[in-house]
Amino acid sequence: MLEHVHAADSQRAVRRAATNHLGRARGWGVFDPDGIGRDELFDPAATVLSLDGVDDAPTSAVVAAVARTLYDARVGDDPPPRLPWLLVDEAHVAVDGVAGPALRTLLTRGRAPGISLVLATQRPAALPAVAASQADLLFAHRLTSEADIDALERASPTYLSGTVRERLPSGRGEALLVDDGTESTHTIRVRARHTPHGGHTPRASEVATVVDDERESDRYERPNGEL
Structure with missing residues (x-):
């Protein structure tokens, strides 16, 4: 270039x-x-692009490049037979940058060429309104921000019983599922999974307690390992 x-x-x-x-x-x-080029992105195996530790600007640029490659390939003269899925975590970062137009193209015109898009974010209000309005499936976990709740309220379908605010779950692992394909809504619970951190946020006090316990143990241990 x-x-x-x-x-x-x-x-x-x-x-x-x-x-x-x-x-x-x-x-x-x-x-x-x-x-990575077009052929790798359409390979049968999943392609995982780990952008952990990468700044927002290059992260958005990578998402833009992938989104445009998938779209251009499927609308080209010789489209790959495989129908791609693009899953974007922390999607608000990409939408705020240069990937915004490319993701909007997939949201509004990606269905015809068979491109599926999944956007995951803890900030629904940071996504464009078309993201919620064009979604076939919407999963909403517990939200506390008024802006995020209002963003989902504006996109709530007419067949939703009650309001999004009333239907939002409050328990851990619960989610509100809005299925536009069947025009139905469900409250679901995600199956519990065991993780090293137990699903909670680490606290400095816990780390300090572990360090203090190790120091206390060292005080009573002799050089030969006997207590």
Whole structure:
């Protein structure tokens, strides 16, 4: 892309601006000429792009590249036979950046070429209104933010018994399921899973207690290991 910009017949200021943007993107360390391409994304195996620790801007750029690749491939002259799924965690980060237009394209025009999109977020209010209105399935866990609840209220279907605010669950693992395909709503409970952290948020006091216990144990242990 840098070579294309340098060879372009355009104003010097335009080339310099494009070069600066591409140079910054190269510094993110997430793009490579030998990286993942269209064939890998349509491979039978799942492709997991771990962006843990990556800043918001490059994260959104990666999501934009994947979303556009999937869409362009399926609407092209020789579309891959496999129908792709794109699952985006912490989706509000991607929507806030350059991936926003690409994700909106999948939301509004991705159904015809067979592209399925799953957006997971703890901030529904940060997603575009079209995300909830175009969703075939909507899972809502317990929410406490008024802005998030209002965002779901605005997209609530006419067949919903009561309001979203009234139907939102309060227990851990519970969720409100809105199925637009069958025009039905359900309150479900996610099957409990055992995790190392037990589902709770770590606290500094717990870490301090563990450290104190280890120090207390060391006081009564002799060098030969006997107590």
